[in-house]
Amino acid sequence: MPAFITAMKRAATSFNPPTLPKDGTPLKFGIISTADISIQALILPARSHPGVEIYAIAGRSLENTERFAKKHGIKKVYGGKDAYQALVEDPEVDVVYIPLPNIMHYEWTMRSLNAGKHVLVEKPIAMRSEEARRVHELAEAKGLVLMEAMHIRFHPAVARLKEIIARGDIGAIKHISSTMFLPSLAGALYTDEKFALGKGCMMDVGCYAIEIIRLASSSDPIAVTTAEFDNDVHHVHNMDDNARGTLQLPNGVTADFASRISVPPKFGIIPKLNFGVEVVGDKGTAKLTEYMIPQVYHSIVVTDTAGKKTVHKAYTFSDGDGTRPVGEPWWSTYRHQLEAFVTKIKGNEPRTWMTKEDSITVMQVIEQVYEKPPDSDLSLDA
Ligand SMILES: NC(=O)C1=CN([C@@H]2O[C@H](COP(=O)(O)OP(=O)(O)OC[C@H]3O[C@@H](n4cnc5c(N)ncnc54)[C@H](OP(=O)(O)O)[C@@H]3O)[C@@H](O)[C@H]2O)C=CC1
Ligand SMILES: O=C1OC[C@@H](O)[C@H](O)[C@H]1O
Numbered sequence: 001m002p003a004f005i006t007a008m009k010r011a012a013t014s015f016n017p018p019t020l021p022k023d024g025t026p027l028k029f030g031i032i033s034t035a036d037i038s039i040q041a042l043i044l045p046a047r048s049h050p051g052v053e054i055y056a057i058a059g060r061s062l063e064n065t066e067r068f069a070k071k072h073g074i075k076k077v078y079g080g081k082d083a084y085q086a087l088v089e090d091p092e093v094d095v096v097y098i099p100l101p102n103i104m105h106y107e108w109t110m111r112s113l114n115a116g117k118h119v120l121v122e123k124p125i126a127m128r129s130e131e132a133r134r135v136h137e138l139a140e141a142k143g144l145v146l147m148e149a150m151h152i153r154f155h156p157a158v159a160r161l162k163e164i165i166a167r168g169d170i171g172a173i174k175h176i177s178s179t180m181f182l183p184s185l186a187g188a189l190y191t192d193e194k195f196a197l198g199k200g201c202m203m204d205v206g207c208y209a210i211e212i213i214r215l216a217s218s219s220d221p222i223a224v225t226t227a228e229f230d231n232d233v234h235h236v237h238n239m240d241d242n243a244r245g246t247l248q249l250p251n252g253v254t255a256d257f258a259s260r261i262s263v264p265p266k267f268g269i270i271p272k273l274n275f276g277v278e279v280v281g282d283k284g285t286a287k288l289t290e291y292m293i294p295q296v297y298h299s300i301v302v303t304d305t306a307g308k309k310t311v312h313k314a315y316t317f318s319d320g321d322g323t324r325p326v327g328e329p330w331w332s333t334y335r336h337q338l339e340a341f342v343t344k345i346k347g348n349e350p351r352t353w354m355t356k357e358d359s360i361t362v363m364q365v366i367e368q369v370y371e372k373p374p375d376s377d378l379s380l381d382a
Contacts, residue, residue, distance in 0.1 A: 003297075010315070011296040013330035015040075019047045027094045027345060028055035030076075030087045030117075032108055034068040035099035037122065041149060042097050043072050045335040048328075051342050058087035084108065088115045095345070098122060102198030106131040109146065113138045118145040118345055124207045127198055129363035136356035145345050150211055150354045150362075154336035156327070157294040158215055159351070160314035161279075164286055165216065169302055171283030176216050176255040178278075180209040180292075183271035187262030190241075200239030202229060202366050206259035210365045211358075212277045212291055213247065213255045220361050221247040221255070224368035245369055295332045317351065 029052060031038050046052040054074050059065030062079025069077045078086045088096060088111050096112035098105060098121040106126045112119045113135065125132045125148035132148075139146035152158065165173065182205060190199060214220060227245030244258035263272045275292040278285060284304040290297055300312040315329035327336060340350035 007297045010330040013328075014295045014332050014335075015044070017044055017048045017330065017335070020050050022053055023050045026051050026053040027118075027342060028053050028092055029095045029097055030056035030058065030090060030093035031074075031097045031099070032058050032084050032087060032112075033098075033100050034059045034065055035122075038097065038099045039072070040332070041099065041122070041151065041334045042120075042338065045332065045338040048331075048335065049338055049342065051346070052338065056087050056090055056093055058083035085111065088112050088117065093117060095120065101194070102203055103127055104197075106135060109135045110138060113142055113144055113146065116142065116144070120147055120149055120341055122149050123151075124148070124203050124363060124366065125359045126363065127203075129360050129367055132359045132363045133356070136359070140356075145341070147341055147344070148354050148359045149334075149337060150207070150358070151333035151337045152208055152211060152291050153215055153352055153354060154340055155291070155294045155333045156314040156317045156336070157288060157298045157300065158212075158291065159317065160312055161216060161277075161286060161288045161300050162218060164300065164302060164312065165279060165281070166218070169284065170279060170281030170286050172251075173217060173253050173279055173281050175253065175280045176213050176249075176277065177280075178209045178212045178216075178255070178257045179274045179276050180205045180212075180257075180259040181263045181272065181274040182261045183273050184262045184264055185271050186273075187260075190261050195239045198239070200231075200241075201259050201261045202240050202243045202369050205261060206240075206243050206257070206369070207362050207366060208275070208292070209257040209259045210247075210362050212288075213249075213257060214358070214361065216277050216279050216288075217249050217253060217255070219250050219253070220357075221249055221365055223248045224365055225254075227369040227372045229369060229372065240370070243369055247365070292333070295330055295335075 043054055046054050056076035057065055057069050057074045058078035065079045066077050087093060095118040098108050098119060100108055102124060105121050109119050109121050136146060225246040225248050229240035229243035231240050242260045247255040249255055266272050276287060276289045278287040284302060286300060286302045288300045298313065302310045316325035316327045319326055340353060343350040
């Protein structure tokens with residue numbers, strides 16, 4: 001079958017997945033808010049997870065939340081001023097998912113943990129690294145599972161990139177470049193109001209550009225060597241429209257990253273997006289494209305020093321002996337993330353995890369970028 005048709009089939013199933021029967025005692029999830037992302041990030045993935053029931057939802061408007069709940073088959077609805085707290089205190093709820101504006105993550109993670117719930121909180125985990133540390137300390141003290149929903153790390157494509165690098169196909173890593181560019185179509189959704197709630201470019205998507213460098217290098221940045229950002233459009237203090245910078249990693253490895261939320265369309269009409277990471281080694285390069293939506297399409301192109309290219313793709317994991325696929329090719333980053341999250345709550349070890357240290361490190365890098373003065377002349381080529 002032509003690759004384009006297979007990709008379209010994967011996309012169609014990913015965005016409208018089958019509903020599997022639930023096992024005897026699925027974990028009951030409650031969602032705080034009717035944020036759009038809860039559909040892609042949790043409600044659709046839960047359909048095909050036998051161990052998950054989306055049981056409750058809370059929103060500021062009862063009418064709006066009832067409409068949302070009806071559409072998505074959610075039994076229990078909380079609406080109005082005290083709705084979020086009522087959901088958090090619902091004894092039936094095992095897990096709280098928090099897709100609130102970034103400035104509300106810390107408060108609602110603390111409240112949920114204090115009510116004895118496991119928590120899946122949207123990225124970035126908080127506004128500051130100190131908050132990231134505190135929420136995790138509370139989760140540890142209470143023996144609860146807390147994870148930042150850094151979904152990109154869970155897909156097999158990222159695991160394959162790491163394997164290729166670890167087995168030495170490109171030699172020793174010298175430099176890594178990452179991009180996270182959204183088209184101006186998406187950029188239009190970033191209003192001044194959203195910026196004031198913590199949705200600057202670095203916070204919103206720059207975190208992915210940093211995280212993919214950490215994943216590809218299997219290491220943490222030692223320092224933010226240079227960083228520039230601008231806030232010409234929204235003029236919100238400590239929030240950016242574009243950012244780029246360079247990092248120092250262990251063993252002399254360097255990296256650069258760039259994130260943008262408003263890339264102008266090609267020829268004035270074709271929306272341009274670019275989610276990629278390129279790893280340069282002393283024996284070749286490896287480039288992963290489309291790390292945000294790898295279930296639709298991605299490629300890992302390895303080029304050796306003679307220019308010979310090999311293309312790899314990974315839509316599923318394999319079991320121990322490599323003969324049986326684990327997961328479905330249409331599983332999104334979010335579906336793999338949910339698999340890991342539930343595995344952890346059930347007391348088993350997931351393939352990968354977003355740890356306390358991972359979350360704190362990403363927040364520290366973002367903080368260091370925002371510590372630099374805004375640069376009004378910053379122009380980034382897409
Ligand atoms: N993983 C991913 O791919 C994506 C992740 N995200 C993350 O999800 C989170 C939410 O995204 P974001 O775009 O900020 O938010 P949205 O505007 O999508 O939704 C936030 C929800 O929060 C509730 N809310 C509570 N107080 C306020 C307030 N003062 N202003 C606006 N909404 C409020 C609203 O729900 P209600 O009225 O029902 O209570 C609203 O629907 C962010 O952390 C973001 O990083 C976002 C998009 C994609
Ligand atoms: O995580 C995200 O990815 C896609 C973006 O459109 C969105 O704003 C962001 O929160």
